[in-house]
Amino acid sequence: MAKSDVFEIAGAGPAGLAAAITLARAGCRVTVHEAQAEVGHRFRRDLQGIENWSSREDSLAALRSLGITTEFDYLPCHSGAVFDAWDQRYAIHSREPLFYMVERGAGPGSLDSALLRQALAEGADVRFNSPIHRIQTGGILATGPKSADAIAVGYHFDTSMPDGFWAICNDDLAPRGYAYLLVMRGRGTVKSCMFRGFKQEALYVERTLAAFTRLVRLDMNNAQAHGGAGNFRIPQTARSGIHLVAGEQAGFQDTLWGFGMRLAITSGVLAARSLLDGRDYDQRWRTELEGLMSASVVNRAFYCMLGNRGYRWTLRHMHKHAPDARDALYRYYRPSMLKRILMPLGRGFFRSQRRDESCNHINCQCVWCRHGRQRFSP
Incomplete structure (x- = not known):
């Protein structure tokens, strides 16, 4: 791929900016179109968590290995508390951080501002108040959720x-x-x-x-x-016409708890790498992300069946038998043969509200068309 290649990205969220960083660092000309006036517009200083339990590798180290900055304010969270419906308190502890608390939005020190700074430093052109309806060459769509699960x-x-x-x-x-x-x-x-x-x-x-x-x-x-x-879904394909789809627009989220930033950023990097080397994007994200996402769907199905008494039993069991919360969650999220066997249960209890419609346009260039068929449709 020639280094003069030009790519466009729709959306300046974590997935879109991670893709822009990866492409710009490779010498490509990248334009990011963001419909809102600032980065992280819909979050407005929301505090969220980057999960640190889905792999043995620390999540911040994983971001750095992808070439993504961790120069944002964060709080390593080792200890906290969970309550059941009867106000019983259960202490939560982990040797390594269970998650990293971060601020979202356009403020100083936020995750979104740090990603924007890195994208600009790498040479990406990020345009705000720039809604885009069509990308003529193959690009990346990362415009966020399309429905409320x-x-x-x-x-x-x-x-x-x-x-x-x-x-x-x-x-x-x-x-x-x-x-x-x-x-x-x-x-x-x-x-x-x-x-x-x-x-x-x-x-x-x-x-x-x-x-x-x-x-x-x-x-x-x-x-x-x-x-x-x-929006939570496992797409049948993360392509839309001639474009690749990343982040929550593709459905890359944790179906159990909704900790999706790590998945969004990783998907943006994978999409950019596929544009750079021509490797199949669907194959790439399935290898890296599908096992984890499938496990989270099964976890969500079991959670839906628990109810308040089930939550209390689970909290008591974990408090007694799983002193390290990060290790316990790692086991729950670890892909396994059992999780694959239980996927029909997951499909039965969780159905995404996202309804994608196939487009009959050949080589469609639209940003808004919904091409991807999802696995959990009725």
């Missing part, structure tokens, strides 16, 4: 609380999901992450706030309401 709704705020993380497994607060509270350096995020019952989101958020106030003395100042959606 789960929503996370709550508040960002200033706080005097100490750094830490807390969660509640209670369907009365977050149906088939979990409520969570994250605090890092005077900033906090509290949300109900729910997989059903979206029409009653205000009620679940109210209950979540009351629960954290009662259990950990939630302290919120200058609170700002915020919500977001997640």
Whole structure:
């Protein structure tokens, strides 16, 4: 591939910027089109986590091995607490960080700002307020979720609380999901992450706030309401017409908990490498990502069957028999023959709301056409 080759990317999220970094570093001319006015526009200082349990390799080391910066603010999270529906507290510990808490959005120190700086330093042209509807040459689509399989709704705020993380497994607060509270350096995020019952989101958020106030003395100042959606699917193909699709637009997410940043960034790098060396992208992401994603679908199916009493039993069991939470989650997420056998169960309990439609245009160049057939359609 000649180094004068030109590529366009739709979307300046983690997947799109990771792809841009990889292509620009290889000497290609790269233009990233972002419809919003700034990077990370939909997150607005949301605190999130980069999971560190899906492989033995540390997630930040994995990002660096992909050529992606880790020069953003983060909090290594080793210890926290989870509560059941009866307010019983279960301490969570791990020798290595369970996850790295990061800030999303356009602020200084955020993950998105760090990726943008690296992309610009490598020579990528990142254009904001630049919606794009057609890419004439093969490019990468990374414009985020297209439907809501789960929503996370709550508040960002200033706080005097100490750094830490807390969660509640209670369907009365977050149906088939979990409520969570994250605090890092005077900033906090509290949300109900729910997989059903979206029409009653205000009620679940109210209950979540009351629960954290009662259990950990939630302290919120200058609170700002915020919500977001997640899309989870294993695509039959991560191609759309002549384009490659990365990140949540392709469905690359953790179906159990929604920790998708590591998957999004990895998929962006894999898509860029496929443009560079001509290797099949679908084969690449299946080798690197499909086993993990399939395991998370099976995990989601079991979680959906538990209910409040099942959550309590699981928390008690893990607290007693799995003192290191990272090791326990690694075992749950590890691809195996058993997980492959149980995939029909996963298909039965989890059906993505994303409905892709085949396009009859030959070599379509559109950004919005939905070509990929998904495995979990009815």
